[in-house]
Amino acid sequence: MVSGERGQLYTIEGFAAALIMVITAVLVVNATSIYTAGDTHINDMQLEALGSDTLKMMDVAPNISVEKAPLQEIIENTPLNSENATFKTMFLKLSNISGTGPIHDIQFVANYSCRNNNDTVAIYPLASSDRHFTGGEHTVRATKWVIVNKQVCDSAGPQNRAVLVEVLLWRD
Amino acid sequence: MRFQERWLYNMTNDSGVLSIDFLVGFTIFILAFIWVVSLIPGLLIGLQAHTIDYDAVAYRTGVILVEDPGEIVAQNITAPWESLPVGRVARFGLAISRETPNILSEEKVNRFFCTTVFNDQKYYKDKAIFGDYPYHFNISLSDGEAPPLKTGDVLPEGYGYIRRLVKIKGASNATINGTSIPPYFISTDQNVTSHTFSILINTPRLYTDVTDPSYRIDPVKDQIMINITNLTSTKSNSTANVNLTSITIKGVPYYSSIPYTSISLDGQNSTLPHNVTEEVSIRFSPRFFQGVYEGIYDPALYQPILVNLTFDLTANSTFLNNTWSSPFDYNYDPANVTQPQLRDAVMEVAVW
Numbered sequence: 001m002v003s004g005e006r007g008q009l010y011t012i013e014g015f016a017a018a019l020i021m022v023i024t025a026v027l028v029v030n031a032t033s034i035y036t037a038g039d040t041h042i043n044d045m046q047l048e049a050l051g052s053d054t055l056k057m058m059d060v061a062p063n064i065s066v067e068k069a070p071l072q073e074i075i076e077n078t079p080l081n082s083e084n085a086t087f088k089t090m091f092l093k094l095s096n097i098s099g100t101g102p103i104h105d106i107q108f109v110a111n112y113s114c115r116n117n118n119d120t121v122a123i124y125p126l127a128s129s130d131r132h133f134t135g136g137e138h139t140v141r142a143t144k145w146v147i148v149n150k151q152v153c154d155s156a157g158p159q160n161r162a163v164l165v166e167v168l169l170w171r172d
Numbered sequence: 173m174r175f176q177e178r179w180l181y182n183m184t185n186d187s188g189v190l191s192i193d194f195l196v197g198f199t200i201f202i203l204a205f206i207w208v209v210s211l212i213p214g215l216l217i218g219l220q221a222h223t224i225d226y227d228a229v230a231y232r233t234g235v236i237l238v239e240d241p242g243e244i245v246a247q248n249i250t251a252p253w254e255s256l257p258v259g260r261v262a263r264f265g266l267a268i269s270r271e272t273p274n275i276l277s278e279e280k281v282n283r284f285f286c287t288t289v290f291n292d293q294k295y296y297k298d299k300a301i302f303g304d305y306p307y308h309f310n311i312s313l314s315d316g317e318a319p320p321l322k323t324g325d326v327l328p329e330g331y332g333y334i335r336r337l338v339k340i341k342g343a344s345n346a347t348i349n350g351t352s353i354p355p356y357f358i359s360t361d362q363n364v365t366s367h368t369f370s371i372l373i374n375t376p377r378l379y380t381d382v383t384d385p386s387y388r389i390d391p392v393k394d395q396i397m398i399n400i401t402n403l404t405s406t407k408s409n410s411t412a413n414v415n416l417t418s419i420t421i422k423g424v425p426y427y428s429s430i431p432y433t434s435i436s437l438d439g440q441n442s443t444l445p446h447n448v449t450e451e452v453s454i455r456f457s458p459r460f461f462q463g464v465y466e467g468i469y470d471p472a473l474y475q476p477i478l479v480n481l482t483f484d485l486t487a488n489s490t491f492l493n494n495t496w497s498s499p500f501d502y503n504y505d506p507a508n509v510t511q512p513q514l515r516d517a518v519m520e521v522a523v524w
Contacts, residue, residue: 014197018204025208042227046334049231053337056274060339063511064387064504094337097316097518104335 043171044140050104051142051169054094058087059146075112075148075163080124087127095169108169109133112146114161117154124152126165137170226307226332230523233301234334237311238519239273240265242280250469252393254283255459258290264300266338268393269385274338275514279394279458281313281340285321296323307523315340315517324522331524339514341386343395346502346509350402350492363408367491369481370499371398373461375474381504387512389504391461391477392469394512396502400492401451409489415445416452418482421464434460448483 058071068076070090078084087110095106110126133139144165151158242253242265253261254277264284266276283289290296293309301307310327314320373391382388389396404410419435436455437446446452456479462469464477478499483491494500502509 010193011197011200014200017201021204021208025211029211042332045231046227049234050335050337053274057337057339057516060275060386060514062515063513064382065506065511094516097314097337097516 047169048140048142050095051167054091055142055144055165055167057094058090059144071146072148075146076150083125083127092129105172106169107131107172108167110167112163112165114153114163122153131172139168139170142167226523229301229303229307230332230334230521234336234521236300237264237266238336238338239267241267241269254280255462258295261299268341272386275386276338276340278340278342285323287323310522313517313519315515327522328524331522333520333522336519338517338519340517342513342515343397344389344509344512345397347399347401348500350405362493363488363490365485365488367483367493368495369492370494371479372476372499372501373479374476379471386514393458396456399453403448403450406492407489409487412485412487412489414448415484416448416481417445417484420480421477
């Protein structure tokens with residue numbers, strides 16, 4: 001019946017063309033969902049915000065009758081070069097508070113520092129979690145300046161000094 | 173008919189004729205083509221990198237809520253947004269002031285999570301989350317004691333989120349105990365049926381005595397609660413029934429027989445007269461004092477307020493009465509007033 005078949009598409013060609021288009025589309029769609037290097041910083045940002053908030057909230061007194069914020073009191077009451085258990089308990093309690101989101105299992109190491117008269121920096125340990133810091137962890141850093149009345153660095157006696165509290169924290 | 177048959181049977185050339193085979197093949201091709209074309213907008217969305225965007229939006233929303241006191245649609249007033257109707261709110265923000273990030277106002281928190289006021293998710297999307305993309309969200313605030321406050325949709329599998337630690341500034345309150353009350357608060361020489369008890373809210377002094385808004389007693393922005401307990405011990409005639417009949421300021425009755433939402437008596441917006449037995453609690457919403465100051469929010473213009481509570485008794489008796497002595501001063505003395513407490517809480521914002 002049909003003698004001239006040039007220029008005609010048949011079912012099998014239709015299928016083939018459709019298949020090629022669909023496979024191409026699927027490949028392209030998958031190729032665009034790339035996990036970029038930038039994504040990895042989101043976790044760091046979330047952890048840093050949490051660490052920073054924790055230090056900030058530890059430096060707020062619960063009411064007007066309390067003269068010193070917990071963080072200030074902890075530093076003042078901790079002898080130089082020894083660790084403070086209250087800081088550890090408080091920091092872990094605040095940073096591990098779990099709401100509806102993913103549970104955090106946070107480890108940390110904290111110290112505070114101030115400047116000596118000869119422009120060197122003295123660093124004093126403050127507290128650390130049970131899992132000790134080995135240096136291989138992927139940590140973020142949270143800091144807070146605190147005014148304390150204490151004999152630190154080259155102070156002659158207890159006096160108001162600004163110390164920088166620094167916490168390195170990571171997820172276990 | 174005859175002509176058509178003859179035309180069909182006499183067809184010697186098939187050029188221009190569509191075969192069924194071709195129609196089927198072409199239809200399949202077109203359907204697949206349409207499907208592929210419809211994927212093109214999806215390709216562009218894929219390039220937006222959802223996860224990065226969601227986390228960034230969650231972070232931004234967290235900052236807006238935790239570090240900002242909010243904003244109203246400017247109309248020559250400076251009222252806090254939580255006292256205004258929905259339409260006047262330009263941006264949500266729960267911080268008590270710009271200088272105190274992470275310290276949240278309980279009034280703002282309660283208003284923000286009040287789903288009877290903000291009964292549509294578009295309010296949260298327009299005034300807290302922002303952005304053209306129709307984000308889904310879930311915002312929660314938990315202080316570890318009460319059930320968490322929540323708004324938004326149920327969390328799916330994957331979402332962008334941020335967790336912020338905050339403190340919520342609670343309301344101050346005063347408990348006036350009938351058994352340990354200073355003698356000048358009871359009218360031993362006044363055996364009458366009507367007694368007035370005055371409470372001094374000295375707003376200008378409350379503002380100057382404490383400048384840090386985190387610890388300030390602020391009648392215009394925070395609730396004030398007065399509990400009067402052990403009232404029987406103040407009565408010389410125990411058979412006398414007591415009714416709280418009016419609450420006035422400068423002689424103006426701010427609370428009459430109409431239920432008034434700005435004052436709550438014993439936990440509810442009841443009407444006056446209110447029967448009082450052993451104890452009574454009176455909670456003043458900030459709106460009450462905003463009304464007294466007639467919508468002016470300039471601390472320099474605030475005047476001290478004397479709140480007079482009038483109690484009528486069914487028989488002559490002594491009762492709580494400081495008409496001839498000094499009013500009860502609502503101040504920063506911990507013996508008089510339990511000061512505002514800051515309690516820990518965690519706010520989580522999830523966006524997807």
